[in-house]
Amino acid sequence: MRRSPTIADVARAAGVSKGTVSFALNDRPGVAPATKARILATAEELGFRPSHRARALSHSRAFALGLVMARPPELLGADPFFPAFIAGVETELAKAGHALLLRVVTGGWAEEAEGYRRLAEDGRVDGVFLTDLRVGTDPRLELLTDLRLPAVTLQLPDGDTPFPAVTLDESSGVAAAVAHLAGLGHRRIAHVAGPQEFVHGCGRRTAWCEALDALGLPPGPEVVGDFTAAGGAIATRRLLGEPEPPTAIVYANDLMAIAGVTVAQELGLRIPDDLSVTGFDDTELSGHVNPPLTTVRVDALGLGRAAAGLLLRHVDQSDAAATGNVGLPPAELVLRKSTAPPPAEPRNT
Amino acid sequence: MRRSPTIADVARAAGVSKGTVSFALNDRPGVAPATKARILATAEELGFRPSHRARALSHSRAFALGLVMARPPELLGADPFFPAFIAGVETELAKAGHALLLRVVTGGWAEEAEGYRRLAEDGRVDGVFLTDLRVGTDPRLELLTDLRLPAVTLQLPDGDTPFPAVTLDESSGVAAAVAHLAGLGHRRIAHVAGPQEFVHGCGRRTAWCEALDALGLPPGPEVVGDFTAAGGAIATRRLLGEPEPPTAIVYANDLMAIAGVTVAQELGLRIPDDLSVTGFDDTELSGHVNPPLTTVRVDALGLGRAAAGLLLRHVDQSDAAATGNVGLPPAELVLRKSTAPPPAEPRNT
DNA sequence: GTGAAAGCGCTAACAC
């Protein structure tokens, strides 16, 4: 079992000191071109790879970024956002030689806080991504400040946190969906919302609400769901059971929308003839359900890339140059077949 | 900005040497109970947290495990397996104080190999999980042996790799689906397979094939898909366009099955009256589509837990005690509403 | 331009 070569081996083989090797390897000035070439060659020849562990110790840096996913178990396999987001993050991190540490917690806040705390106190990461921001004051903000752990957040353009943020306007996508429905003639446009403690859940609801208002339509009925299919089904049943059911429903994600379509169909409604539906996320499946779902596309991959780039810059610069936010193109409406003009006659339930 | 206390600080405060502190902290014999208590107390008081980086360096261990996900971008958000698997892995790793490093590669084999290589050569992880095993000789087997990187594989009970494995019988689930359909009276039972280079894609197909044979049924038509919704749609269109279309289709995953149902419905077929369908995975959505999908449930969370436990043991034991495989309960059929007896009359296409 | 040596924070062998 051959031990992998260390910087000392290279130094010996090249006939120089460890320090010089280090300088040569890191492109630092003050090494004669000839020496440098020789060092690089022997390093190459020996198959030298710098030990990440040793660098981490002497730099007091982990060269890794962390992501804590707090999710109820049911939502784990169904959420389309994280895998794409993570893929985006990875493309950036891989280039920079950083790694991504994942922590998934399925319990409550205590467990989540513990997740961040351990990442920080163990020095396993140099910074973290803050997704699923809570409205008001997210408790993680204080925690991370406490832990002195750099972070970037994902949030809506009007958000305001003490951390650098990647912003993406989801509202205009929802507004476009509402406008599209209104344009088709709908007047009772309902909403199945996500949990209102999250900025995205809350933001989408607000966008729906304000879009209705801007169009001079009355505020439609709404039910707050939980982003799960089961929750979407229950919410839909509630909405359709009302005395004057909506003719269109704007869902806060595709999962709830698809479950909602199923419920409506079971109740004998035809989509889109009797009921129009829109989703949010544009999951791969949404184009392949019956009917194909009109939805709002959000670029999770791009978000991941942008967030990783921002966090890397934020972490790398020890000087306090303000790292500005970065904005992504707004979410956009994807028209498919789940929307149509409302039925002419009022239905009876 | 207060530097976090090191072992030297604790030693000084407790009036002992670093070595003694280290022994006390690690529950090693040879420290007087009184001294030990005092050390533990001062450590607690100072808020001492051992530096993971320093331990990693002196132990030559990363205290982290790696997972390389190789996935085409389309499948990233839709695959229900990984999130649950990762959650399972995490529950075990968190207990053991290990971290999970994720690497996602969307390109080909070269990129994937590079992913493993970097994890190994950078010493970022102590071992890796090998999912999506290829049939025949998976190229990663040799690579990892080369890199001297411990690994555990996920595979079918009859698999055979040089690495410890977590095994789960998927075949009996598929066989149960076929038997269920045959019991309803179906005789032309088709299959939409996953990519045949993977053991799970191949295994499910073989299970379907052998189940038909065991029941004395003729081998049904089949199309090899790619596990994506789009692929499932295309495959289904092909099967239903044949002169004598099947009356039932067994899909290798839910995503393709749901897309297949949509295609069939667009062609005017009623599910399950005109066509029965089964899936595989039991995603959250599959109970909330129209009709709810009969499928095969596989315990991804349990797989993750078992794999993590196995890999931890495998990595921790420096002595060569053979770490046996661990077997999980077989996948089981979940009956819902997408299956029924075949239509009495032969349809015309 | 290059070498020597002192860290980074912990572990583990070896003295006492």
Add this chain to the structure above:
DNA sequence: GTGTTAGCGCTTTCAC
């Protein structure tokens, strides 16, 4: 029992 010391492999300051 406890203290001392030499690593783990790299970075970085300071002489020369």
